[in-house]
Amino acid sequence: MFYTASITAGVALGLLNYFLFFGFVRRCIDHFQAVLTSVRNGDLSARASFQSTGIIGRLNDDLNRTIAHLEATKEKVGRDDLTNLPNRAALQQFFQETSNSGFSYLLYFIDVDQFKTINDTYGHITGDRVLQFTAGRIGSAWSPGQRLYRLGGDEFVIMEQIGTKNTKSTQLTKSRIAQQLRVPYTDGQITFTIAVSIGVYESSGQHEDFASVLHKADQKMYKAKRQKHESSLPFN
Known part of the structure; x- marks a missing residue:
């Protein structure tokens, strides 16, 4: 009886962890997709703001650095070197x-x-x-x-x-x-x-x-x- 209950509890806990993790990953993906959609539509001021540690946090920071680089590149391409006016x-x-x-x-x-x-x-x-x-x-x-x-x-x-x-x-x-x-x-x-x-x-x-x-x-x-x-x- 105790053995069966332990197995059941373990399975339930595992399923709970799985769904919690899946929900967390789903929220991460949705957030990053929303940011990338804004960038694709021309809004280079968009930034990811998902607060996390580990691989998700690194992905958040890498995405923001990439967008910032694109923004700086676009600004440079749109500027005249001699007068610094838009070109x-x-x-x-x-x-x-x-x-x-x-x-x-x-x-x-x-x-x-x-x-x-x-x-x-x-x-x-x-x-x-x-x-x-x-x-x-x-x-x-x-x-x-x-x-x-x-x-x-x-x-x-x-x-x-x-x-x-x-x-x-x-x-x-x-x-x-x-x-x-x-x-x-x-x-x-x-x-x-x-x-x-x-x-x-x-x-x-x-x-x-x-x-x-x-x-x-x-x-x-x-x-x-x-x-x-x-x-x-x-x-x-």
């Missing part, structure tokens, strides 16, 4: 997110006037410093709701999400940029004023092709460049 890849991603949302936006296509002349006259090192300076001055002109990117070369883009057509906002942004660039670039004995040409494209609020939008904004920028009454070097 073309980051612009394209933001464009797709904004375009798919159905909101209208303004895209300011900014080109540094006579940049080739600056490079040819003072060299590429000065040219790089001019781009850094220009990025900083334009960055001082933006307002909440706007994002500044370096498209490449001497080209920059400001994206501004809007609810309705806003001509005043466009003129205000252009005016702010012009005001910031009145501050001359100075490097030792070199001093000159930088000028830019700006083309503004307004979206229709519908999904649009990224390359097509950039082309349209680029054409507007060159039109603005041609319409300038005076054609002079951007330095004295």
Whole structure:
């Protein structure tokens, strides 16, 4: 009788331990799957927070380190090395997110006037410093709701999400940029004023092709460049 009861108790205890362990493992798997689903959907801020020791704790920490590495890599890939601004890849991603949302936006296509002349006259090192300076001055002109990117070369883009057509906002942004660039670039004995040409494209609020939008904004920028009454070097 006692022997049978002991066996029964042992089996019951074993089953209890099995189901407790199975439930614990199931909760771990569900938690890790939820974190990985968030990461797969683009949320690299997601982290595992399962408090445990042993192999589960190590798995939790390893998963978080991997996600943190992915987040750092994505941030680096989306940054321009010279100006530390978001780059073309980051612009394209933001464009797709904004375009798919159905909101209208303004895209300011900014080109540094006579940049080739600056490079040819003072060299590429000065040219790089001019781009850094220009990025900083334009960055001082933006307002909440706007994002500044370096498209490449001497080209920059400001994206501004809007609810309705806003001509005043466009003129205000252009005016702010012009005001910031009145501050001359100075490097030792070199001093000159930088000028830019700006083309503004307004979206229709519908999904649009990224390359097509950039082309349209680029054409507007060159039109603005041609319409300038005076054609002079951007330095004295």
